Amino acid sequence: MEDRELNFARELLQGRSAAEVNDAEVLSGAERLLSGWMAGTLKMERPKLYDHYALPLAALLRRVIALEARVAELEGQQESEHATGAAGQD
Numbered sequence: 001m002e003d004r005e006l007n008f009a010r011e012l013l014q015g016r017s018a019a020e021v022n023d024a025e026v027l028s029g030a031e032r033l034l035s036g037w038m039a040g041t042l043k044m045e046r047p048k049l050y051d052h053y054a055l056p057l058a059a060l061l062r063r064v065i066a067l068e069a070r071v072a073e074l075e076g077q078q079e080s081e082h083a084t085g086a087a088g089q090d
Contacts, residue, residue: 005043008033008052023059030056 012029013021036042047053 001041001043003043005045006033007045008047009055012055018055021055023062026055026059027063030059 008030011033012026033042033044037044
């Protein structure tokens with residue numbers, strides 16, 4: 001077990017600005033830190049939401065927005081294929 005309390009944001013950023021850390025790295029690091037904290041192997045400082053948890057929350061929001069756009073695109077393709085198929089059956 002890690003004796004020192006880890007600072008969530010500092011661990012994720014590793015001295016970089018938030019813009020320099022990609023979403024995949026933020027989410028992977030957040031999962032590692034939070035899983036370790038829940039398992040009792042890591043101690044975490046008690047941060048304020050806007051200071052620390054905003055990093056993975058923002059990354060998740062960007063992923064959700066991208067996934068929603070992709071689903072809409074796929075649904076549009078599917079509808080267009082059905083419309084083309086239905087018109088060809090006339």
